[in-house]
Amino acid sequence: MLLPRPPTSSTSTCRTSSSLGNVLISVLLVANLLAFVALCRQQQHELHVKVHTLQERPSHHRALLGDDSSSRTSSSSSLLNVKILVAIAAYDFSQLPHLEEVLDGYHDLCVSGAIVKVVIHTTVAWPVPLLDLLQTRFPCSQFTMDIVLKLPRIRLHLVDCHRKLFYTHLEEYDLFIYTEDDQRVTPRTVATYLQETNKIQQLILHQEEGHKQYQPADFNVGIVRYEYNFPANMVIDDSTRAATENVTRVYWEHSSFKPPIVPNAMDAVPQHPLAGKYVHMKNHHQGMFLATRALLKAWKDRCQFDVASNRPGQKKNPSQPLFGTQRVWMSSQQLYGNKFGCAVQQVLPLDNFGALTVHHLPNKNYRRVGQYRTRDTNRDEGVVVEQEQLLTAMQLHIALLRAQQQQQPKKKKQVRITMDADPDNPPKAPAQPSWKPRIQAFQAYVERGGIMTEQDMQMTLLPPAED
Ligand SMILES: *[C@@H]1O[C@H](CO)[C@@H](O)[C@H](O)[C@H]1NC(C)=O
Numbered sequence: 001m002l003l004p005r006p007p008t009s010s011t012s013t014c015r016t017s018s019s020l021g022n023v024l025i026s027v028l029l030v031a032n033l034l035a036f037v038a039l040c041r042q043q044q045h046e047l048h049v050k051v052h053t054l055q056e057r058p059s060h061h062r063a064l065l066g067d068d069s070s071s072r073t074s075s076s077s078s079l080l081n082v083k084i085l086v087a088i089a090a091y092d093f094s095q096l097p098h099l100e101e102v103l104d105g106y107h108d109l110c111v112s113g114a115i116v117k118v119v120i121h122t123t124v125a126w127p128v129p130l131l132d133l134l135q136t137r138f139p140c141s142q143f144t145m146d147i148v149l150k151l152p153r154i155r156l157h158l159v160d161c162h163r164k165l166f167y168t169h170l171e172e173y174d175l176f177i178y179t180e181d182d183q184r185v186t187p188r189t190v191a192t193y194l195q196e197t198n199k200i201q202q203l204i205l206h207q208e209e210g211h212k213q214y215q216p217a218d219f220n221v222g223i224v225r226y227e228y229n230f231p232a233n234m235v236i237d238d239s240t241r242a243a244t245e246n247v248t249r250v251y252w253e254h255s256s257f258k259p260p261i262v263p264n265a266m267d268a269v270p271q272h273p274l275a276g277k278y279v280h281m282k283n284h285h286q287g288m289f290l291a292t293r294a295l296l297k298a299w300k301d302r303c304q305f306d307v308a309s310n311r312p313g314q315k316k317n318p319s320q321p322l323f324g325t326q327r328v329w330m331s332s333q334q335l336y337g338n339k340f341g342c343a344v345q346q347v348l349p350l351d352n353f354g355a356l357t358v359h360h361l362p363n364k365n366y367r368r369v370g371q372y373r374t375r376d377t378n379r380d381e382g383v384v385v386e387q388e389q390l391l392t393a394m395q396l397h398i399a400l401l402r403a404q405q406q407q408q409p410k411k412k413k414q415v416r417i418t419m420d421a422d423p424d425n426p427p428k429a430p431a432q433p434s435w436k437p438r439i440q441a442f443q444a445y446v447e448r449g450g451i452m453t454e455q456d457m458q459m460t461l462l463p464p465a466e467d
Pocket of ligand 1: 242243244245246461463
């Protein structure tokens with residue numbers, strides 16, 4: 001999220017400024033009772049615009065985190081009627097293209113069965129045509145959105161506003177998501193968060209005696225952000241499009257740790273009930289967090305998580321922050337920080353890691369790898385770094401596999417992806433030479449039951465050697 005530079009002296013927090021005339025624009029979208037399939041299409045629907053309060057939402061008292069046996073394939077069903085409050089900090093329109101994607105993601109949550117309220121904290125009033133456009137774009141009947149205007153002098157404390165909102169409406173929702181305006185969260189991410197949170201509860205419930213005992217609130221299922229490493233300082237058009245042939249997902253915030261990736265960029269979760277199944281990132285900045293009602297309640301007692309505190313100040317000069325930025329504090333450090341924060345353990349399931357990664361839409365922060373720790377992360381001009389420094393999704397995947405294989409024998413898995421030459425290719429046409437080694441390697445991989453060899457793990461380049 002882009003925020004103005006921090007003011008040099010006093011700051012106005014969200015709490016103190018919340019009485020200063022918030023304008024609440026409440027947009028309620030009511031669609032006809034559409035069949036699920038029809039929801040995904042453009043359909044005629046009634047539009048109602050009215051001011052309403054959060055209390056008007058229907059209340060479903062169902063077990064939120066019910067059946068642990070629910071399989072991964074039915075993840076969207078675990079979203080059915082889950083009441084979700086999403087708070088987005090979007091200072092102005094400078095990230096509108098990203099925000100539109102973000103909103104699409106939360107509307108998809110509603111299409112997947114959840115009851116979704118989005119609250120955007122911003123300092124700029126939105127034009128009516130944009131609001132009208134969004135109403136047609138978001139027809140899901142259980143989706144509503146409030147745009148809450150804050151005075152611009154709130155500046156970097158805009159990121160505080162979600163905290164009061166969450167705790168004021170704690171009893172009305174099952175799940176709470178705070179996020180900046182530029183990371184796209186999909187229904188799969190949210191469904192996986194709920195399933196994994198439930199799994200951890202079960203593990204805690206069945207802890208063995210003779211070990212230190214933990215509470216569910218000692219843990220939170222985390223998020224890892226990725227970008228695509230587009231070439232820097234280059235306009236991609238028809239004549240330069242080949243420049244993107246190696247572009248891939250990168251975990252830029254985890255790139256500047258010395259190898260090996262495990263345990264330096266990510267490591268096993270040490271607490272006994274979770275051993276062997278979970279990892280955490282060494283840099284646990286997420287730009288967002290998800291939390292169930294039960295977790296938010298527990299963290300209030302544990303570490304006053306209901307209070308949007310200032311990031312820690314220096315001992316001799318408390319108005320000077322000790323580290324980081326307010327937004328990093330509010331989205332991550334206060335929760336996961338050991339020394340000043342709640343010391344909650346971030347956990348990421350080894351076997352479901354990808355579902356908890358989200359796209360940081362600007363694709364720009366990867367350019368400042370190596371510098372981000374000392375930088376003012378409110379600014380966004382970056383330094384160009386060697387692409388080789390960036391930790392790619394494939395590299396991290398392989399590092400995770402290796403770490404797993406040290407603990408348990410290689411497990412065969414069903415391979416649901418196929419690759420072969422099209423039998424309809426002209427019979428006499430010579431095969432592409434670059435296909436052969438990859439098809440052979442793939443067939444061998446399938447025969448082994450979806451297990452990569454050491455040689456497979458070396459072949460991460462996208463363009464084939466001889467193309
Ligand atoms: C992509 O990677 C290959 C192999 O390293 C390299 O030869 C090629 O120049 C790269 N392409 C671009 C556009 O950087």
